Amino acid sequence: MSLGKPLLLFLAAAFGAPTVTASAAQPTPLLQAHAHNDYAHARPLLDALDHGFCSVEADIWLVEGQLLVAHDRRALKPERTLPALYLDPLRARIRQNRGRVYPNGPRCTLFIDVKTDAEPTYAALRELLRQYAEVLTVFTPTNTVTNALTVILSGNRATRVLAAEPLRYAAIDGRLPDLDTNPSPHLVPVVSDTWITHFKWRGAGPLPDDERQRLKQFVQRAHQQGRRIRFWAAPDNPAGWRELQQAGVDLLNTDDLAGLREFLLGKSP
Numbered sequence: 001m002s003l004g005k006p007l008l009l010f011l012a013a014a015f016g017a018p019t020v021t022a023s024a025a026q027p028t029p030l031l032q033a034h035a036h037n038d039y040a041h042a043r044p045l046l047d048a049l050d051h052g053f054c055s056v057e058a059d060i061w062l063v064e065g066q067l068l069v070a071h072d073r074r075a076l077k078p079e080r081t082l083p084a085l086y087l088d089p090l091r092a093r094i095r096q097n098r099g100r101v102y103p104n105g106p107r108c109t110l111f112i113d114v115k116t117d118a119e120p121t122y123a124a125l126r127e128l129l130r131q132y133a134e135v136l137t138v139f140t141p142t143n144t145v146t147n148a149l150t151v152i153l154s155g156n157r158a159t160r161v162l163a164a165e166p167l168r169y170a171a172i173d174g175r176l177p178d179l180d181t182n183p184s185p186h187l188v189p190v191v192s193d194t195w196i197t198h199f200k201w202r203g204a205g206p207l208p209d210d211e212r213q214r215l216k217q218f219v220q221r222a223h224q225q226g227r228r229i230r231f232w233a234a235p236d237n238p239a240g241w242r243e244l245q246q247a248g249v250d251l252l253n254t255d256d257l258a259g260l261r262e263f264l265l266g267k268s269p
Contacts, residue, residue, distance in 0.1 A: 027052035029105040030264045034251040036232060039069045041257065044085045049093070049101070051257045057111040058086055059155070062121040067128060073115075082125075086110060087132050094135045094148045107137070107146055109251075111173060113155035122158040122170075129169040136169040144171075144186050152190055163187055174227070176218060185226040190251075195234035203235025207243045219248040238263050 027050060034055040035041070035048040048056045060067045060082055067082040090110070093101055101108040114121045129136060129151060137150040141163075153162070154173035162168055163183075174188035176198065198214070201207045207215075222229040228250035234240050241252050241263050254260040 026103060027261075028265065029054050029102045030261060031106055032245065032250065032252045033257075033260055033264060034109075034111075034230060034253050035257060036253045036255055037071060039080070039085060040071065040255070044069070044080075045089055047257055051261045052102075053257065053261075054101070054106055055109040055111065055251055056086070057113060057154070058082065059113040059115050060121065060125070062116040062124050065124065067121070067124060082112070083128065087128070090149055091132055091135050099135075100148055107148060107150060109150045109152060111152045111154050112170070114153060114157065115155060118156040118158040119161055121156065122153070122161060125153075125170070126168070133169060137171075139168050139171050139186050140166060141184065141186060144189065150189075154192065159187075179218070179221045179225065182225055188227065190228045190230060191222050192230040192232065192251075195231040199234075201235070201243075203237055203239050212243070212247070215243070215247045215249075223248065 030052040031054050033048075033051070033053040034057065035053045036057055037059070038044055038048050038056040039058050041047040043050075044058070045056060058069050059071050060069055061073065061076060063076060066078070068076045068078070069080050069082055069085050070076045090101065090108075097103045097105075100106075112125065114125075132149075135148045137147045138145040151170040152173045153170050157172050159172050162170065162172060171186070171190075172183075172188045174183065174191040176191060176193045178188055178191055198218075199211050201211050219229055230251040230253060231244065231249065232253045234244060234253060236254050236256060237259070241254075241260060244252055252260060252264075
């Protein structure tokens, strides 16, 4: 006996059955999409994942033993912890999706920008990350074993402490001067820097040829050393994204989730 579409929809609503398949509901994972200050969105992490972002950034503060997420101290709230907003939902998704943030998707990255003192904050973070070892990339001085989620420390970084550890669940977000010293890519797999220190172009008119060449040189050096590269404070619009993408920049920093998604899917001018 056929129940008919209206009755099926009623039963789905009444008993919580999905009306679409899980695969149909999944966004396209976007490897270059990085959610800058992700916690500022209405639904931290979840808005970025709904748009297919494969990299998100959270600022943390060590307060009375808890790692709280906010851009500045005035915005801290006890319930907005790193586990509650990021680590717990990411682990739940990875378990649900059999080892991936997105079903059959790529590995993803969580940038953690440390706002309080580097070493005590990392000491607390290290103990916390051990609880999520099943889903995290593992680093040693000579090897990287990539897992569903890679944690990268930015901001106040306890670089010397991490460099001395035989095994860890986080690596360092370097800066452009690190390309001169060439640290191990197992310690510094990414270099990030502020656009406005190195370039004068702000997104109006064409990117000057000398700056385009400088950008390509930064990208080439990072890639030769086995690192990804990212810029913050770059023009956050299609003109800026296009120049960065054409130069080979790995992560496009944005506060405009929908706009970058449309750009990367080829739907924006």
